Amino acid sequence: MSRGLPWGPMARMAGRRALFAVPVLGVVTFGVFAVAAASPFDPVKAYAGTAGLTASQENLDQLRANLGVDRPLVARWWDWLTSALQGDFGDSSVMRQPVADVIAERMGWSVLLAATAFLIAILLGTGLGVLAARRPGGWLDRCVSSVAYTLEAAPAFWLGLLAIWFFALKLDVLPAGGLTDAASDVVTFGQVASHLVLPAAVLGVSQLPWFYLYVRQGVADALAEDPVRGARARGLSERTVLLGHALRSGMLPMLTLIGSRVPELITGALLVETVFSWPGIAAATVEAATSVDFCLLAALTVLATAAVLLGNLLSDLLYGLADPRVAFDG
Amino acid sequence: MADTAIALPGRTARRVRVTTSAVIVVAVGLAVLVVPPLTQLDQQAVDLANKLVPPSLAHPFGTDDVGRDLLLRCVYGLRVSLLVGLVAALTATVVGTAIGALAGALGGWADRIVMRVVDALSSIPHLLLGIFIVAMFRPGVWPVIISVALTHWISTARIVRAEVLSLRSRPFIDAAVSGGASRTRIVVRHLLPGVLPQAGLAAVLMVPHAMWHESALSFLGLGLPAHQASLGNLVQSARGSLLAGDWWPTLFPGLFLIIPTLALAGLAGAWRDRINPRRKSELML
Numbered sequence: 312m313s314r315g316l317p318w319g320p321m322a323r324m325a326g327r328r329a330l331f332a333v334p335v336l337g338v339v340t341f342g343v344f345a346v347a348a349a350s351p352f353d354p355v356k357a358y359a360g361t362a363g364l365t366a367s368q369e370n371l372d373q374l375r376a377n378l379g380v381d382r383p384l385v386a387r388w389w390d391w392l393t394s395a396l397q398g399d400f401g402d403s404s405v406m407r408q409p410v411a412d413v414i415a416e417r418m419g420w421s422v423l424l425a426a427t428a429f430l431i432a433i434l435l436g437t438g439l440g441v442l443a444a445r446r447p448g449g450w451l452d453r454c455v456s457s458v459a460y461t462l463e464a465a466p467a468f469w470l471g472l473l474a475i476w477f478f479a480l481k482l483d484v485l486p487a488g489g490l491t492d493a494a495s496d497v498v499t500f501g502q503v504a505s506h507l508v509l510p511a512a513v514l515g516v517s518q519l520p521w522f523y524l525y526v527r528q529g530v531a532d533a534l535a536e537d538p539v540r541g542a543r544a545r546g547l548s549e550r551t552v553l554l555g556h557a558l559r560s561g562m563l564p565m566l567t568l569i570g571s572r573v574p575e576l577i578t579g580a581l582l583v584e585t586v587f588s589w590p591g592i593a594a595a596t597v598e599a600a601t602s603v604d605f606c607l608l609a610a611l612t613v614l615a616t617a618a619v620l621l622g623n624l625l626s627d628l629l630y631g632l633a634d635p636r637v638a639f640d641g
Numbered sequence: 642m643a644d645t646a647i648a649l650p651g652r653t654a655r656r657v658r659v660t661t662s663a664v665i666v667v668a669v670g671l672a673v674l675v676v677p678p679l680t681q682l683d684q685q686a687v688d689l690a691n692k693l694v695p696p697s698l699a700h701p702f703g704t705d706d707v708g709r710d711l712l713l714r715c716v717y718g719l720r721v722s723l724l725v726g727l728v729a730a731l732t733a734t735v736v737g738t739a740i741g742a743l744a745g746a747l748g749g750w751a752d753r754i755v756m757r758v759v760d761a762l763s764s765i766p767h768l769l770l771g772i773f774i775v776a777m778f779r780p781g782v783w784p785v786i787i788s789v790a791l792t793h794w795i796s797t798a799r800i801v802r803a804e805v806l807s808l809r810s811r812p813f814i815d816a817a818v819s820g821g822a823s824r825t826r827i828v829v830r831h832l833l834p835g836v837l838p839q840a841g842l843a844a845v846l847m848v849p850h851a852m853w854h855e856s857a858l859s860f861l862g863l864g865l866p867a868h869q870a871s872l873g874n875l876v877q878s879a880r881g882s883l884l885a886g887d888w889w890p891t892l893f894p895g896l897f898l899i900i901p902t903l904a905l906a907g908l909a910g911a912w913r914d915r916i917n918p919r920r921k922s923e924l925m926l
Contacts, residue, residue: 338761343773350777464902466853468860469876469895476888487884574766581768582857596769597861600776612765612773619764 440526737797
């Protein structure tokens with residue numbers, strides 16, 4: 312691209328999306344509070360914990376007044392929103408520390424896991440997709456496609472458990488879970504790397520079918536189009552035609568749509584992090600849900616929504632960059 | 642043409658696939674409907690002398706850690722999962738069709754507000770929203786069904802709205818309007834019949850998706866109670882045995898989830914090829 316990137320239109324699109332994200336996040340946070348208000352969940356009992364069982368009614372009433380539970384829904388939501396904007400998301404009752412600290416501590420591990428899994432899915436999906444697209448309907452295509460459909464139907468937690476059984480118990484080559492060995496209390500690179508292999512592979516394989524099917528379709532379509540016919544007519548080798556022409560145009564839609572895969576990635580991470588006791592924010596979400604930790608759960612739901620919106624923006628920006636016919640006006 | 646690039650499997654191959662899917666769906670239906678009342682076997686029957694027996698002739702799927710027969714447990718678990726999936730998918734389809742048809746037929750501000758809410762809701766990952774709802778309402782059958790239905794009506798609403806919008810501009814609607822038909826009559830007689838095939842297809846495709854969600858919630862310990870064990874509960878309760886090296890209590894409940902999913906998707910794909918021949922069938926999970 313000799314003209315340079317279209318920074319102006321891209322920035323305007325990002326700005327419009329940021330404006331759109333404000334009401335969406337507003338609706339989502341309000342929805343979170345409305346669901347909690349409609350449910351039998353009682354913040355006072357949650358706050359008091361087991362001490363609430365023996366506390367006197369006066370103490371509980373005092374706590375109720377201090378927490379401001381009886382104030383209207385909108386007022387409580389607005390209080391939460393204004394302090395959240397200043398970085399204060401309240402305290403997590405299950406982790407016994409501020410929600411912001413929980414997220415800061417665990418975010419890095421989740422990003423590491425998700426990025427590795429994405430890389431595995433992209434590399435494996437592209438390789439298999441190109442091989443299958445060379446002969447659509449051939450035995451390789453049929454085998455890999457059947458496996459892909461089966462994997463798409465297989466729950467990630469089940470794949471993870473079977474992987475633990477096979478690689479950690481039967482072969483005893485990889486650790487079954489956690490971030491480091493139980494005996495070691497320092498986090499070293501080697502420890503993390505060996506503990507990362509299984510969860511990242513399972514999360515990557517659970518995302519693989521989508522990447523594979525997209526590349527296979529894209530490359531197969533490109534192989535039937537005029538540029539490829541022209542390249543073949545010029546006598547270029549099959550390898551150049553496949554990797555230089557068909558793969559380049561066939562991979563583009565998949566690469567640009569990576570951002571829109573964030574929801575599936577979060578769903579997969581919720582299950583995989585729990586199965587492998589990976590200390591990320593997805594596992595924390597499940598822990599927060601199990602012990603009804605409202606502050607942590609609300610913050611993580613909003614965080615996930617923001618991640619999805621960001622992913623959508625990224626994918627639209629990339630799509631506009633890759634295909635000049637698409638304008639940045641979404 | 643894109644259609645020639647991916648060679649469609651021949652007619653025979655497709656027929657084999659549809660027949661296999663249909664046979665599996667019928668077999669699953671019979672198994673979950675007929676086996677429990679006919680056999681009168683107790684799936685909860687504990688047999689501590691025969692705990693964690695590997696698959697054998699007496700116990701084709703083996704037994705679990707308290708000696709319960711896993712084949713029977715899986716059939717009962719599938720029954721629960723299927724029931725929850727069906728109710729949730731049906732609820733989501735009815736809600737989605739009503740909201741989508743209303744938005745499409747009314748247009749203007751109503752349409753815009755509905756679509757903004759749909760956009761906001763679809764920005765939350767489904768499983769996370771489901772987890773949140775179940776956590777707030779405590780695990781149980783109805784919170785699970787509601788949480789799955791609440792997260793799944795969105796796609797149906799989108800499909801139905803798009804279908805209504807495309808139907809609205811057709812000449813027969815103009816003819817009905819100029820013929821003096823009321824708004825209600827147009828919606829009921831002309832719009833809904835056109836939308837129903839798409840909504841029905843969406844409902845069938847949603848059943849496996851709803852079952853998948855229920856299993857994930859149950860596996861995380863946020864789903865159905867243990868005495869109404871679904872396939873997800875079975876995988877969850879098998880974790881201890883798995884870590885001791887016994888694979889069968891984990892493997893079979895998962896297969897019981899995957900095989901009906903593939904069969905239902907195969908049937909729905911054939912149906913979609915029939916009502917919408919240009920789109921190729923794919924599994925929509």
